[in-house]
Amino acid sequence: MIRTAALYALALAAGALALQWVQYNYLVRAFPVEVYVGVIAASFAGLGVWAGMRLARRPAPETFEKNTAALASLGITLREQQVLDLLAAGKSNKEIAAKLGISPNTVKTQVASLYQKLEVQRRTQAVQKARELALIP
Numbered sequence: 731m732i733r734t735a736a737l738y739a740l741a742l743a744a745g746a747l748a749l750q751w752v753q754y755n756y757l758v759r760a761f762p763v764e765v766y767v768g769v770i771a772a773s774f775a776g777l778g779v780w781a782g783m784r785l786a787r788r789p790a791p792e793t794f795e796k797n798t799a800a801l802a803s804l805g806i807t808l809r810e811q812q813v814l815d816l817l818a819a820g821k822s823n824k825e826i827a828a829k830l831g832i833s834p835n836t837v838k839t840q841v842a843s844l845y846q847k848l849e850v851q852r853r854t855q856a857v858q859k860a861r862e863l864a865l866i867p
Contacts, residue, residue, distance in 0.1 A: 797864035804847045806865070813840045818857045818866045 758765050801811065807829070816826045823841070827834040840854075850856045860866045 735841060752824055794867040795864070796866075800863045804863075806844070806847055810840050810844055810847075811865070813837060814844055814856070814860055816859065817841070817844075817853055 806814070810829060813826055816829060823831065823834050823837045827837045830837075841856075844856055845851060848856050848859045850859055857866070
């Protein structure tokens with residue numbers, strides 16, 4: 731059964747290839763200038779992409795090291811660091827609570843504590859300041 735199906739699939743693939751070849755030959759004979767211009771354009775586009783990738787290579791990203799001195803001086807706890815990481819990932823209070831296995835009210839308290847320690851008033855400000863201080867990647 732499998733052999734029959736494989737032979738049938740092979741025959742259909744060969745037929746499709748033959749039809750595509752006939753269509754290609756017709757197009758090349760009917761529109762020779764357009765085909766050659768298209769081939770040349772595709773070649774130059776490919777060359778441009780290749781050259782762009784070779785010339786605009788980005789350096790390897792540096793490894794991130796947390797600023798432990800800033801964490802200690804600000805008095806940010808391990809749990810607050812976890813909350814800050816999840817804030818940076820764009821998680822809501824409910825999502826943070828579910829991820830860490832704590833209540834949403836505890837998350838609110840820890841977020842408020844982070845705001846106070848980082849001297850900010852919004853989530854985006856907290857994430858931005860934490861990145862500036864190298865507390866999060």
